[in-house]
Amino acid sequence: MLKVFDDLSTPLVADACLRVDVPLRVAPSGIGAVISGHRIAGRALPVRHYGSVDVFLEAFGKTGQGDVLVIDNGGRSDEACIGDLAVLEARAAGVAALVVWGLHRDTPELVEIGLPVFSYGNYPPGPVRLDEREPEALTTARFGPHLVSGDDIVFGDEDGVLFVPAEHVEEVLATAHTIRQTEREQARRIRAGETLRKQTSFDDYLAQRAADPSYTFRQHLRRTGGAIEE
Structure with a gap:
């Protein structure tokens, strides 16, 4: 383990x-x-x-x-x-x-x-x-x-x-590995000059939140494939 x-x-x-x-x-x-x-x-x-x-x-x-x-x-x-x-x-x-x-x-x-x-x-x-x-x-x-x-x-x-x-540890660890890969790639891109705001289309999120105040950043991350909050 x-x-x-x-x-x-x-x-x-x-x-x-x-x-x-x-x-x-x-x-x-x-x-x-x-x-x-x-x-x-x-x-x-x-x-x-x-x-x-x-x-x-x-x-x-x-x-x-x-x-x-x-x-x-x-x-x-x-x-x-x-x-x-x-x-x-x-x-x-x-x-x-x-x-x-x-x-x-x-x-x-x-x-x-x-x-x-x-x-x-x-x-x-x-x-x-x-x-x-x-x-x-x-x-x-x-x-x-x-x-x-x-x-x-x-x-x-x-x-x-x-x-x-x-009983859930296999699924949890597999998901943790997936999140790790996503976050490591995001970190690499930040170091290369692509900000996290750009990666997550943060301006689009702000626009959608303005149109729909119930729209959360976590919903946005799930849609864009981000992993920084879960």
């Missing part, structure tokens, strides 16, 4: 979701990679954290090679829920990356380990609580407003993280 994602980006995948009418599920703003430049793509392995590492160890028993551990820590800013030992164990289990709705710690050690980890950032203290475990602890993970399951594929890069249903 990572190889297929290699020449794409999360913005392209997000645009493709809109294009093919797949619900757009993006991790909250601020989720980023511990090591700049890391990219991830793989099936979600969801887990909910309650204050103890045991739930991670249990989840690792269900790992498929290349899975992305998606950790629901409620977006908490008062504790780090993973550190170097959990990440080392994840790597030993075949996990390809970790995405945390929360914080991490042991940053120098995580950099040395090198396994992609995405989170809100670093924080020294670990959890001091132990909450009651839910029945869904190993089947779904909340991530912001979204519910992630093993039926989802996780994509992440320097722009953020998003989740795509596995």
Whole structure:
């Protein structure tokens, strides 16, 4: 999956979701990679954290090679829920990356380990609580407003993280490739001196909008083959 994602980006995948009418599920703003430049793509392995590492160890028993551990820590800013030992164990289990709705710690050690980890950032203290475990602890993970399951594929890069249903991922990625080709050609033409306004017949759009105020630029782009907004 990572190889297929290699020449794409999360913005392209997000645009493709809109294009093919797949619900757009993006991790909250601020989720980023511990090591700049890391990219991830793989099936979600969801887990909910309650204050103890045991739930991670249990989840690792269900790992498929290349899975992305998606950790629901409620977006908490008062504790780090993973550190170097959990990440080392994840790597030993075949996990390809970790995405945390929360914080991490042991940053120098995580950099040395090198396994992609995405989170809100670093924080020294670990959890001091132990909450009651839910029945869904190993089947779904909340991530912001979204519910992630093993039926989802996780994509992440320097722009953020998003989740795509596995049943739609082939169509979404094919569309993302098409959008990429269109945008790269548009960029080439701008560098060659042909402005985006000219490429998109922007004066014609303004004239049609004046005649019909309901006429949108997205409608115009679809008609002219542009791809800059979706």
